[in-house]
Amino acid sequence: MENTVLNSTQLTIRIAAVQGAYGHRLATYATQISPRSLEAFLGHDPRSRFWKKLDPELEQIYVQLQRTTTSDRLRAIQAYIRKRFSQLAVILGAFPAISVAVKRHLRFDPFNESGVEGAGTLHLDMSKSNGRIVLDGLARVSGVIELVELANDEALSIDERRALNELIDQFTLPLVIFAPRQADKPLDLKELRQLFADFNFKQTSISPTMAMNYDSSDIYVEATRRLADRAVIKSNGGMETKAASLGAKSTALVVLQHLVRFVRGAAEGDAFTEAKTNVDKAEGQRRLSEDSIDEFVTQANRFLSGMTEMMGAERFSDTKNSIHLTGPGWGALGTIFHDLDVTLEVDDIAAMGRRLGELDWRRDAEFWSDVMREREVRGKMMLTFVGGGYESRQAIRRKAHQYLGTWDRLQAKTAPSEVGAPTESNAAAA
Numbered sequence: 001m002e003n004t005v006l007n008s009t010q011l012t013i014r015i016a017a018v019q020g021a022y023g024h025r026l027a028t029y030a031t032q033i034s035p036r037s038l039e040a041f042l043g044h045d046p047r048s049r050f051w052k053k054l055d056p057e058l059e060q061i062y063v064q065l066q067r068t069t070t071s072d073r074l075r076a077i078q079a080y081i082r083k084r085f086s087q088l089a090v091i092l093g094a095f096p097a098i099s100v101a102v103k104r105h106l107r108f109d110p111f112n113e114s115g116v117e118g119a120g121t122l123h124l125d126m127s128k129s130n131g132r133i134v135l136d137g138l139a140r141v142s143g144v145i146e147l148v149e150l151a152n153d154e155a156l157s158i159d160e161r162r163a164l165n166e167l168i169d170q171f172t173l174p175l176v177i178f179a180p181r182q183a184d185k186p187l188d189l190k191e192l193r194q195l196f197a198d199f200n201f202k203q204t205s206i207s208p209t210m211a212m213n214y215d216s217s218d219i220y221v222e223a224t225r226r227l228a229d230r231a232v233i234k235s236n237g238g239m240e241t242k243a244a245s246l247g248a249k250s251t252a253l254v255v256l257q258h259l260v261r262f263v264r265g266a267a268e269g270d271a272f273t274e275a276k277t278n279v280d281k282a283e284g285q286r287r288l289s290e291d292s293i294d295e296f297v298t299q300a301n302r303f304l305s306g307m308t309e310m311m312g313a314e315r316f317s318d319t320k321n322s323i324h325l326t327g328p329g330w331g332a333l334g335t336i337f338h339d340l341d342v343t344l345e346v347d348d349i350a351a352m353g354r355r356l357g358e359l360d361w362r363r364d365a366e367f368w369s370d371v372m373r374e375r376e377v378r379g380k381m382m383l384t385f386v387g388g389g390y391e392s393r394q395a396i397r398r399k400a401h402q403y404l405g406t407w408d409r410l411q412a413k414t415a416p417s418e419v420g421a422p423t424e425s426n427a428a429a430a
Contacts, residue, residue: 017122019108021181025191029108029122029177030097035144035168042100042132047142061133061189065196069139077143078150084217085171091217097174098137099199101192104130105183122177133192135178136199144173219286223293224256224263230301232308233259236317246319253317258330265334266300269342270397273331274390287342299349303337306353315361323368323396324361328389332396339401339410355404367403371395 017029039045044054048068051059084093102124110120134141150156151164178195180187228239237253240246244257265273267288288296307324308316319325324333336356340346359365363372363383371392372383385392401407 011126012123013126015122015124016119017108017177018119019110019122025181025185027106027108027179027181029106029179031122031175031177032172033098033175034172035148038141038148038173039145042134042141043126043128044132045145046134046138047145048138055128058131058133061131061192064189065193066134066138069142073139074143074146077140078147081143081147081171082167086167087170093217095140095173096137097176098141099135099176099178099195101133101135101187101195102130102177102179103133103186104180105186106177106179124177135192135195140173219288219290219293220260220264220267221256223267223288223297224260226293226297227263227300228254228256228259230297232301232304236308236313237319250319253319254325254330258327261327262330262334262337263300265331266303266337266341267296269338270335273335273393299341300337302350303341303353304333306350306355307357310354310357311361316357318362321363322361323363323371326385326392328385328392329361329396331389331393332400335393335397336400339397340404340406343413344406344409352404356400359400359403367399371399 015029015031017031020028020030022028033041044050044058046062048062048066051062054062080093083089084091104125106125107123108120109123110118112118112120147164148168151161151168153161156164178187224239227233233239233253237251239259240250240252240255243250243255245255246252261273264275268286315322317325323329333356337349340352341349346352360367362368371386373386374381374383376382377384385395387395398407401410
């Protein structure tokens, strides 16, 4: 035995887990993992910018199964963790479980000696040949790994690194492992593709309106609720929170989704109006903050109140015939407010609201003849916008500024893409 050489070692880790199953093919193991252990557990860095450095087979799997994670998405995830996972967080936060597929069968020893499935010890083979692939939650995994790296970045101060490391130690991530039940039948690429499709495409998300209505953390939704509680909205029909559009019998002035669009444009400008409503800006990059929200709502209320004062309640709240109360109309008004208040820094925003109130906002008004067209909708001739949402919003914005005499000043102070010049992303969004 003296000449025996240890020529192979199989590294296996033991994990406390709860076992489950899906039919004859899949076993599942639910557990928890610390942020610092994610990369080591996977045996590779799953962030999309590193896929080309992976083993060819693993790279192929990620390229075929996953979508790249944008830098904006990574920053948003990190901002969510910082704001919602801290011990000092005002509003609770959590991530759904991360799903990881393991190619080969795993040994599981139940704590109960009778062998009944349930809680026990999972023996995970950590070799490269037993690939671990993120099926669901790649953006979350990537954001967490970035945060762990940032906690050791010497570009941060000692206090910043200490605070970040303390935050990382305050949460764990729920993890579900999917592995084959049969020892002689590893998962193949076709099966991994199917799981990915099931997890990512065969699910039904809640509507944006419902998500906004339930969200108590989004600062733009909170600003919208506060604005809706002011007289200019409340006394003219109020805000509908459960529907995506105003029904024929609705007496509300605006739906939540449209007023949120107004607020996002009013707070951050036209580009943010175009962004998806589940996309946030990092706190250091956005104008709206917890400290400025009341001042912002007051100023936006002055602007809309000026319009109401000049138009009168009946004309201002005419939801059936008014351009300013359409989706593109609310979006345009928000952007116009930002143009005037932030870009051009007008002295009296209420006066500008009154000037806009002088306009005839009816769909059939001569002023809007190049924006609207008559066409048949469900058997009836109706006046509708000439272009899509983006083009319609930009047309309303341009004509309103031309009426105010501020269009040339705005063009001089902003980049072309910020004042309605079509871009590739704008066209796609429209």
